[in-house]
Amino acid sequence: MKMRELSRASGVPVPTIKYYIRAGLLEAGEHTSRNQADYGEKHVERLRLIRALREVGGLSVATIGEVLTLSTGTRGGTAAAMGQAMDAISRGEWRDGGEEIEEVRALAKEVRDRLRAEGWLFRAEAGALEGLARALIRGYEAFGEAPEVEGVVRYAGPAMEIARREFAGRQSGPLEEGDASVSWAVLGTMMFEPVILALRRLAHEHLAIEQLPADVREAVAGDEA
């Protein structure tokens, strides 16, 4: 396909596509004449991945470059790219908020040991682990309390159950190697976070309403259409 068609298929404007080619994120097309090049499905997939990493993951072009270097490698490159992409996204989200780095590391280690004791497998350097430690420090700090690993443990079972259900339903997603798999993982992780959080808020409301006397409960959460 031509550049214009590639732009339509990927939803990325032509000047942006040209910029990605210059920046080394996207391979140039095969030249069919002096001013025209041919692009294929691989280019569409790559552009969709770059878009997901930028728009949904909030990553910079430089960071995307590092992630993509991994994904276009040998077998196993896709898994490495998925891990790197999620690490970079986690690092961006749980950016340094003034916590003592020693405290973050000590707590991350404590959380890691605790989750490993429950059989969890993850890389020691997983970005979400440090993010988890930072989030835990901030959470307890808001209540004027010191962080406790128990605050993680109570969520571990349900979080694993969520992940299992997501993996069980993933027959529909691409499991092969390649950019589409990385896009699928990034989008699936990020886009459904607000769904889970909204459900938790509704569940809080349910538990609060459940405690009301029957007649009040009816009036608050009645069956109006």
Place this chain on the structure above:
Amino acid sequence: MKMRELSRASGVPVPTIKYYIRAGLLEAGEHTSRNQADYGEKHVERLRLIRALREVGGLSVATIGEVLTLSTGTRGGTAAAMGQAMDAISRGEWRDGGEEIEEVRALAKEVRDRLRAEGWLFRAEAGALEGLARALIRGYEAFGEAPEVEGVVRYAGPAMEIARREFAGRQSGPLEEGDASVSWAVLGTMMFEPVILALRRLAHEHLAIEQLPADVREAVAGDEA
């Protein structure tokens, strides 16, 4: 206590406290002389709540005014204020993203009926419900698919389990009426969201690593200190 002490106790600067008094968010202190007023624990609690709603909930001073009008009322005002605060926070987060409002409403109704069939109690106008519908539309849209209520149902059980565990552990939190309860609910809801999301990401990593051959698995998620 004096204004200066109130500022220290609440972590809110003196000029900001004066602004909140002028804006009607905080009651003036009891005048003890022409230039001095006396403040109590109630003022500290109120300021902590305003801070939580602004800094953690991202609410405007005007919206906070509406929420606080409810909380300083009759019995039941605290529950109403909690609901209103979370609704306002949800509306801010899942702000209109170009979804067709009819589609949002139709999907919200579908989700509501489905969750009610599972025994969930919540107000028909709960802010998280509309947020959930918007999040669902955006999530499926990212994959080029139409939203499906099934995408919510698979998360419902684990989300309720998370909420139950949180409620079970809340003996330590204030359960009485008053501003401290509203702060506690807002902070508890918001500050632990990143903890849950980080755990889900680690759980995804666990499930991916679990599928690797035993020797590779060892190398990736080994027991290094």
